[in-house]
Structure formats: structure tokens, C-alpha cells
Amino acid sequence: MxxxxxxxxxxxxxxxxxxxxxxxxxxxxxxxxxxxxxxxxxxxxxxxxxxxxxxxxxxxxxxxxxxxxxxxxxxxxxxxxxxxxxxxxxxxxxxxxESHDYPITPKEHGTEFLMDHRHLWLRSSRQHAIMQIRNEIIRATYQFFNERHFVKIDPPILTGSAPEGTTDLFETDYFGDKAYLSQSGQLYLEAAAMAFGKVFSFGPTFRAEKSKTRRHLIEFWMMEPEMAFTTQEESLVVQEEYVAYLVQSVLDNCDYALDVLGRDRAVLEKYTQLPYPRISYDDAVTLLNENGFDDVTWGDDFGSPHETFIANSFEQPVFILNYPKAIKPFYMKPHPTREDVVICADMIAPEGYGEIIGGSERATDYEFVLERIREFGLNEEEYSWYLDLRKYGTVPHSGFGLGLERAVTWISGIEHVREASPFPRLINRIYP
Missing domain, CATH: 2.40.50.140 (Nucleic acid-binding proteins)
Known part of the structure; x- marks a missing residue:
């Protein structure tokens, strides 16, 4: 039998x-x-x-x-x-x-109770469906990049420097020296791209942000591709093809999970239609100001209500292009005709889910990168290896990062990112 x-x-x-x-x-x-x-x-x-x-x-x-x-x-x-x-x-x-007095019954339970029993809550049909969609997104990611001849590279989780600035790092002792849990593998992937052409990583990242919003986790997983000989315009095409591919893969392979979650397939089908709309940061500020968002001025970063309004104006994922230089990391390439913006883009998901991808073309000029490192108050010696990439055969290159849990939350149609992680780490939670 x-x-x-x-x-x-x-x-x-x-x-x-x-x-x-x-x-x-x-x-x-x-x-x-x-x-x-x-x-x-x-x-x-x-x-x-x-x-x-x-x-x-x-x-x-x-x-x-x-x-x-x-x-x-x-x-x-x-x-x-x-x-x-x-x-x-x-x-x-x-x-x-045997199982007796199982604590999670078919009746309603409060969120904190369920989070305290996350090790058991995972067994429920809804959580099972969300994890099935997460698994499919991971599977489809590997398939997408493998089909396009990307090489998977695993950057270190312990690092001696910070790619995104030093304000939200988890610091630890490294045999008498300071080390940090990785915020991003990007800088290492840039080095790998100079060796392999097209690379990607998938692994945990950490942000010590004291945020309690429904979009934020302390520990989350990132998909980070990096591509040599690639402009930002070419990278945007990869990004939208990748996201559409993920959505289509879930539609094709997670029928039962989508039913359990009550996710509208017709809505998801719209997100497979390319190209995605684009709007410049300048025009996004104007759009917001014309629609009652008087609190936004040029140079501000967008908050959740602003991103939601912009994305819902298009009813598709939308790229916001070329943010102000002052609010973006040091490694982004300057705009060829403007001093105040850099060549970058965020992809904002519709339905109020916010940014799911951030990417840019990387600066290749040695002196410019060195100057930016100094502007950020970073230690030049710690970034000497990164500067070497600009000395020995630099090429135009671009990359991006997709937050797995935010993508799962959006595609699943669930409300809070905490359900998109098997054992979420939040500002007030490290148990179980």
C-alpha cells in the first residue's frame, strides 16, 4: 500500500x-x-x-x-x-x-494571542496559503534569474560597513572590532557582477528601524540582482518583467491558496500587463500637491499615504524615477543634466502596499564615489575595496532589491507584512 x-x-x-x-x-x-x-x-x-x-x-x-x-x-x-x-x-x-486543548480554535483570537502562538498559528489554512504563495515567489525567482543566466552569489551577513548609512544598523562585536548585520548585499554584489556579469542574491537583511507600521519588519528577505553593462533603463525592464513573472507564477500555481485568501484574480491579472507606468519624482510631487497633499515639498521622501495615492492613480505597479540626491545613498549615479537628482527608481505597488523595489544605476566615477563617501561621513578605508571596483575595469552597471515579505503581502492581498514571514521579527517581538 x-x-x-x-x-x-x-x-x-x-x-x-x-x-x-x-x-x-x-x-x-x-x-x-x-x-x-x-x-x-x-x-x-x-x-x-x-x-x-x-x-x-x-x-x-x-x-x-x-x-x-x-x-x-x-x-x-x-x-x-x-x-x-x-x-x-x-x-x-x-x-x-494525541492533541488536547489546542489553544487556537475556530473562534476569533486577538492578534497578540496569535503572534504568541505563531508556532501553532502557521498550521491554519490562511497562514498555510500565505506561505504557499511565499514559496512560489521564491521558486519563481530562482527560475526567472536562472533562465536569464544570472549567477547566485551569497553576500556576507556580517559586514564591517554600511551600504545604506549608519542610523539603523544592528551592531555586534567581531573579536574586538565592530561589525554589523547586513542591511543589503548590494555592494558585494557589485563586486560579483564585475566577475560574473549578472548575479543575484536571496537572503536575510536587517534594519534596526523603530517602526511599527504594517509594512515594516526588523528582519526580512531580499532578492537583489546586479547587472554589469546595464543601464538603468535596461534594469527597469528586468524589474517589471520580474514582478509580472512572479504574479503570473502565483496565478498559475497557487490557485487553492488564492481561493483560501479570497484574492481577486482579475486584479492580479492587471499586474501582468507590461510595461508598467512611470512618473518622475518631480511630477509625483506636483500630482500630490494638486490633490490635496500640501505637506509634500520638493526634496521630501514620500510617506505611506503619498505612495498609496500615486500607485492608485495608475492601478498598476508604478515606477517613481530620479529622486533627489540628498535623500538617496552615496552609490547612485548622478543625473547627466541635473545636479540635484540621481538615476534611480522605486517601484510602488498598488492597493496601498508601498515600495516593493528600490533600484538605481550605480556611480562609476572614482572621484565622485569617494566624494560621496566623505559627504556621508563614512570611513574611506572601510570602502577601499568598493572604490577598487571603479579603478579596475569599471562598467555601467545597475541593480535593485525586492523585499520578499512586501511582495508576498501585496500579491496575497493580506493587510500586514507580519503574516508574510513564518516567524516575524518586529520592534516589540522576538518570540517565538
Whole structure:
């Protein structure tokens, strides 16, 4: 007898199989019990008929508690009434691990309670669906970049300097010297791009921002590509193709998860249509001022309400181009005809989800980068290796970073980024 997973039920119609599962819920009448089963791949229903299995098996079924683990034996059948399409007619039940007084019941629970029980909350159908979409976005990311001959490079998590400035770093002792948890792998990826042409990384990054918004995590995962011989204009094409590819992959491969979350597929379909609209920072300020945002003046960074209004004006992801030099990092290339802006872009997601990508063309002039490092008050010696990239065969190069959890939150249509991380780290939470 073959042991299968629920997701493969369609391959075994009419066969007697075994499935290891947990009891998510159950209901029973005098002669029949319905078990809602999950095994990590999907959910489906198991049916226990008293007259078919006998008193002993039926009593086991009736007495099962939520999250008890079981080994089920039975026949796979089609079930046209369910979205999943299949069920199992149970013939035998072996209890593996009992579960009593499971703390998360079908009733409503407060957010803090659920976060305190995140290790158990992950088992729920909604959290399962979100993690399935996260997994698909990761899978699709590797496929997208591998198909385009990018080489995956793993930058260090412990660094001796800061790519984005020193205000939100986690500092640690490194054998008597100061070290920091990485904010970004970008500087190292620039070095790798000079060796391999096109590279990308995917790994954890850390920002010690004391922010409690629904968009911020202390620890999050970043997809960071870097491309040699690539202008910003060419990079923008890669960015929009990548995001559209992610959305399409979720539409193609996460049908059940989207149903669980109630995500409108027609809305997601719009996000696969290219090219995405673009607006300059200058015009974005004008757009905001003309629509009641009098608090925004040229030179300000945009806040959540501003980004939401801009993106909703287009109903698609939108690029905001060429921000003021004063509010962007030292490594961005200066604009060829203006002193006050740099060649960069943020991609803002619609529906109020904010920035999901930040990118730029990188400055290649040695003296300009050195001057900017000094302007930022950074230690020149710590960046000497980075300056070397401008001395030995520099080329035009561009790159960007996509925050995984923000992308998951947006594509899933959920409200808070904390649900997009298996075990989120927030300003007030490092448990569990």
C-alpha cells in the first residue's frame, strides 16, 4: 500500500492509500464522521461511515481532537462539491500523537494571542496559503534569474560597513572590532557582477528601524540582482518583467491558496500587463500637491499615504524615477543634466502596499564615489575595496532589491507584512 500526500490525491483515484495527516476539524452524526485533514501540502475531507468500518474505528474518529496526528488508510474518491476536488473514504485510523486543548480554535483570537502562538498559528489554512504563495515567489525567482543566466552569489551577513548609512544598523562585536548585520548585499554584489556579469542574491537583511507600521519588519528577505553593462533603463525592464513573472507564477500555481485568501484574480491579472507606468519624482510631487497633499515639498521622501495615492492613480505597479540626491545613498549615479537628482527608481505597488523595489544605476566615477563617501561621513578605508571596483575595469552597471515579505503581502492581498514571514521579527517581538 502506497503512502501519498494529499496534493497527489488526483493521481490515485480508486486506490487504497495511506496518508499521514493532522485533524484540522471534525463533525459527526450518529452514523458518519467528517474529518478535515491536512498534511502540509493541502487540505481535504476524510469520511468515516460506521457501517463500513465498525464500532471501534468509528469511535476513534468521533473522539479525535483538533491537531491530533493520524495515519489514515482509505480509498481516494472524486468530490465535486469541494474546491480541492477529492476526498478519502476512510477504512482505518492509527493515532500517532494525541492533541488536547489546542489553544487556537475556530473562534476569533486577538492578534497578540496569535503572534504568541505563531508556532501553532502557521498550521491554519490562511497562514498555510500565505506561505504557499511565499514559496512560489521564491521558486519563481530562482527560475526567472536562472533562465536569464544570472549567477547566485551569497553576500556576507556580517559586514564591517554600511551600504545604506549608519542610523539603523544592528551592531555586534567581531573579536574586538565592530561589525554589523547586513542591511543589503548590494555592494558585494557589485563586486560579483564585475566577475560574473549578472548575479543575484536571496537572503536575510536587517534594519534596526523603530517602526511599527504594517509594512515594516526588523528582519526580512531580499532578492537583489546586479547587472554589469546595464543601464538603468535596461534594469527597469528586468524589474517589471520580474514582478509580472512572479504574479503570473502565483496565478498559475497557487490557485487553492488564492481561493483560501479570497484574492481577486482579475486584479492580479492587471499586474501582468507590461510595461508598467512611470512618473518622475518631480511630477509625483506636483500630482500630490494638486490633490490635496500640501505637506509634500520638493526634496521630501514620500510617506505611506503619498505612495498609496500615486500607485492608485495608475492601478498598476508604478515606477517613481530620479529622486533627489540628498535623500538617496552615496552609490547612485548622478543625473547627466541635473545636479540635484540621481538615476534611480522605486517601484510602488498598488492597493496601498508601498515600495516593493528600490533600484538605481550605480556611480562609476572614482572621484565622485569617494566624494560621496566623505559627504556621508563614512570611513574611506572601510570602502577601499568598493572604490577598487571603479579603478579596475569599471562598467555601467545597475541593480535593485525586492523585499520578499512586501511582495508576498501585496500579491496575497493580506493587510500586514507580519503574516508574510513564518516567524516575524518586529520592534516589540522576538518570540517565538
Amino acid at each position: 502506497e503512502q501519498i500526500q494529499i496534493i497527489d490525491a488526483k493521481k490515485h483515484i480508486g486506490e487504497i492509500v495511506q496518508i499521514g495527516a493532522w485533524v484540522a476539524n471534525k463533525r459527526s452524526s450518529g452514523k458518519i464522521a467528517f474529518l478535515q485533514l491536512r498534511d502540509g501540502t493541502a487540505y481535504f475531507q476524510g469520511i468515516v461511515v460506521k457501517n463500513e468500518v465498525g464500532e471501534e474505528i468509528f469511535q476513534i474518529a468521533k473522539n479525535l481532537h483538533q491537531e491530533t496526528s493520524v495515519m489514515i488508510t482509505g480509498e481516494i474518491r472524486e468530490d465535486s462539491r469541494s474546491k480541492f476536488g477529492y476526498e478519502i473514504g476512510i477504512q482505518g485510523i492509527e493515532v500517532i500523537g
